[in-house]
Amino acid sequence: MKVDVLSESSEQVKTKPPAKNCKTPFPSFRIVTYDFEFVSVEGERPNPVCLVWHDWESGETHRIWRDELLRMKEPPFDISEKTICFTYYYGAEGSCHQVLGWEHPTNVIDCFTEFRNRTNGAKVPCGNSLIGAMIFYGLPTMTVEMKGSMRDLILSGGPWSILEKEEILKYCEADVSALNDLVIAMAPDIDPYPAMYRGAYSVCLAEIEDRGVPIDKKNLGKIRKAWPELLKKLTVEVDREYGCFKGSVFKQNLFAEYLVRNQIDWPRTVTGKLDLKDDTFKEKTIQYPELENMRGLRSTLSKTRNLQLTVGTDGRNRCMLSPFSSKTGRNQPSNAKFVFGPAKWVRFLIKPEDGMALAYVDYSQQEFGIAAALSGDKAMQEAYQTGDPYITFAKQSGAVPDDATPQSHPRERAQFKTCALGTLYGLGFEGMAQKLNQPVETGRQLLRHHGNCYPDFWKWSHDTVATAILRQEMQTVMGWKMKVPPRINAQEGPNMRSLANFPMQANGSEMLRVAVIKAHELDVEICATVHDALLIQAPLNLIDKAALDTQQAMVEASELILKGFSLKTDTEFVKWPDRYFDERGAGMWSKIMKLLP
Template sequence: MDWLNRFASVWLIDFEFSQPPGERPSVVCLVAREFHSKRLFRIGMKELRELDQPPFDVGREALLVAYFSSAEWNCFLALGWPLPECVLDLWCEFRCSLNGTRPAAGWGLLGCLAHFGLDSMLASEKTEMRELAISGGPYSSEEMVALLDYCQTDVDALDQLLPMMVPQMDIPRAIHRGRYMKAVAMMESAGVPIDVGTLAMFRRQWEPIKAKLIAAIDRDFGVYDGTTFKMDRFESYLIRHGIPWPETDSGRLALDDETFRQQAKSYPQVAPLRELRHALSEMKLEKLAVGIDGRNRTMLSPFQSRSGRNQPSNNKFIFGPSVWLRGLIRPDRGRAVAYVDWSQQELGIAAALSGDPALAQAYNSGDPYLEFAKMAGAVPAAATKKSHPAERSAYKVCMLATQYGMGEHGLAAKLNK
C-alpha cells in the first residue's frame, strides 16, 4: 500500500455510456472518488459535455484506477479530454493473476468481487441499469440519479478491491498493462476505414456469393451438397488422397477450424477448403460493426487469450472473417493505411531475456528458423528459404513449440510425425 502513497491523488473512476455498433461512445455519466481523501464527483450527461477536461488531476502525480479501463479512456477521447499519465486496471491484474483458469463467477467486476469475498449488486439489478444506460436517453432527473447511484456502486467496488489487490501486484508491469489499455482505447476510437459501398453490395449479394464460392472451391473436393458440407464425402476425399485426419472422442472427424488450420499446414491442398468453411461459418456480414463515419469499431478485448493477446469478435472486426474481406479496408482520399508486423518478435524477446547466445545468433541471422535448422545439421550452410522450404517449416514449428513449452506429443501432432 505504500506504493499508492507515491501519488498525490489516486482516482477511482467509472463511466456509464451508450455505444451503438461501430460508433464512439456517447457518455451518460461519471463517478470518481479519490482513494485517500474519499472526495467524490458525480457528474451527469449535461454537465460532462460542458467540461473540456477532467475535473481531477490526470498528470504524473495522479493514478487513475478502473476496471476494464479501455472503456473509460474511450469516454475520455469521446469527450475530448487528455488521457491520464498513469493507469492501473484491476481487470488486467485479476486476469493476469488467474490466467489459464476460469473464476467461479466470471471475469467481470461482480466475479472479481466474489473472488475476493466481497458483496456486490445483484446481477439482475446491474443488467437493468446497464440497459437504461445503453438506451442513450433522454433521461429524467430521477433516472439520472439512479444511473449515478449505479455508477457509484462500481466505484465503491474499486475502493474495496484496490487495497486487497495491490499487495499481490507486480507494480511496474501493472502500470505497463494500464498503459496498453490506453493504447487499446485509441485504436478502438480511431477504428478501421471501410469501403461501405462495397460492403453494402456484399451484404445484398451474400447468398449468391456463397453459392459461387462453393462452386469455385468445391470442384476440387466434391464435399458439398448445395451449401451443406457432407461428412461422408469429405471422408471419401481423405481416403482417396491418403490424408490422415484427427477424430473427436466420439470417433467422428474433427471439423473445427483449429483442426483444419493445423492440417492445412501439413497438407496444403486442404487449405482452400478450410478458407471456404471459415468464410461460410464466420462471415456474418450484417454483424460487422461499421459506424456512420464508415469506420469499423469494436471492442478489441485485450488480454482475453491465455497468451495475453487481444481477442476481438470475429464477426464484428474486419480482421476476423476470411482474409480476402480485408479488401474492404479503404482509407479516405489523400490518406494511406499501412499493414505492419514485427519480425519474429517472440524470438527476439526470448533471446534478450534469456541471454542465450545461440538464440541471439539465430534471431540476428534474419531467418531464425532456417538458422536453427542449420545449427541442427538438418540443412547445409548454404540453404535458403527457397531451397529447403519443408525443413525450414518443420524447424519453425519446433522452435516455437519449444519456446511455448509444448510437449513431444503435441509437437509430433503439429509436424504430423
C-alpha cells in the same frame, strides 16, 4: 449526508468521510476513482451519459450529468503525475475521454487488469466483472439482476425522466463506492509501477479502439445486401474445385475421396479420423496451396456466416480489443466483430481513406526469437539472426547443404519449422509426426536434431516448467502472472504445453504492449494491434516516417523485454487507392467480387 441538487444539469457534490481505521493506499500519490455511464452502439463512438468521481483527499464524491460533461474541455479532477486514477476496465472510461476531447490521466491503474493479474490461471467463482471482483474479495455488492436492470435503462438511450436520471446517477455512484472499497482490498496485491505501465497500455488502447480500422463501406454494403444468398453461390462456386460439400456442410467422406484422387497425405486423429482442425488445414495449405480456397470457404462458413463485422457510420471498424483477457495477457477481440478475426478474405475490406496510407508492421519469427533470447542459447540466436531460422536449423542439423534455401528445400524447411515451433510448446515426437503425417521415427529424429543443436534452450525450458510447478506461478519480465494448478494425478494438473509456451507468448504480449506505448509517444496513429503486429495510418507523404518510427518502437521494445536482444520486423504498405492484400484470402475475395450482383 444529504445531497444538495442544485439543478437538473449541475454538478452535485456528496461529502463522504473516510472510512474509520482505513489507511489510504499508495501514500505517495493522490487518488481519484471514477466511472462513466454511456450509451454504446456497435461500431460507433460512445455517447457519455454521466460521470461520478471520488477525490480521496477531500472525501468528496462528484456527480455530473451529460449536458454539463459536454461543456467541459478537460477532466474535472487532477490527471497529473501526482495522482493515480483508478477505474474498473479503463477502455470504457478511456472511450469517453476520447469522445469528450479530454486528455487521459498520466497515471492509470485499472482494477480489472490487476484483478486479472491476481487471479489469472485460477478459477474465479463469479467472473472478472466488478461484481465478480467484489465477491472474490468478500465485499458487499449489488445483485447481477439490479445491475442488468440499470444497464438496460441506460442503454435505452433516453429520454429519461428526472427520477430516472437520479437513479442512473445513484447507480454510477454505487459503482464508484464499490470501486473505493475494492481499491483498499486490492492494494496489498498491487505493485503500483508495473500496474501503471499496464494502465498506460490501456490508455493507448482506448485511443486505438476509438480510431478504428478504415473499411471499404461501399463493398461491405454490397456484400451484406447480397448475404446470405451470396454465401450459397460462393459455396457452389468454390466447391467446383473440390467436390467436398453437400449444401453448406463439409463432408469428411467426400474430402477423403478428394485426398485420394489428388494423392495428398493428411494427418489423422488418434481415433483414425481425418484431422479437420483449422491449424491442420493451415499447415497443409503451405504444402498444398491449391487447398487455400477450401480452407477459406470452411473458415467463412464457420466464422463469417452472419457477417457481424462492426463498422460505424464513418466507415471505421470498432470493437472492444479486450486487453489482458487471455492467460498470456494478449488482447482477445471478438473474432466476428474485429476485421482481423473472420476468414482472411474479409481483410480485403480494409482500405485507407483518400490521401492516406496504412502500414502493417509485424515481428519476424517473434516466438523463436524470444525463446532464443530468454534461453541464452547462442546457436538458436545465430539461427534467428540469419533471417530464416528454420532453414538455418536444418543446416545446423546437417539435413540440408550449407547453400540450401527455402526455395531449393521447401519440404525440409517445412518439417524443421514445425519442429522449431512445436518444441516451444512442448510438442512430443508422436504429435510432431502426426502433424507432419510422417512416421513416428521422423518426429523422434527431428526432436533429436533440435536437442543436439539447442541444448541450452532445452535446459532452460525444462527448468522454467519445473520452477513453475514448484512455485505454482509463472511471470513475465514485466510482471504479468499466471497461476499454475498443482498436479493432483495423471488427469488433473497443469497443462504442460501451456507452461512451456507461456514465456514466449506472454513475453511476446509484453513486447507488443511496450511497442504500443513507445509508438504512441512518437505520435504514431495505431489503428489496430494484431497478435505480434501493429496496423498504423498516416497521410501518404508521412507513411514512410511513421513506419520507421513504428519499427524503432518495436525493436526498442524487444531489446527491453529481451535484455538487449533485438527482434527483426517486416513492413507491408497499403496506399490509397489500393486495399489491404493477403495472399491467403485473395482467391476467395476474387470469387466474391465476381459473384456480387
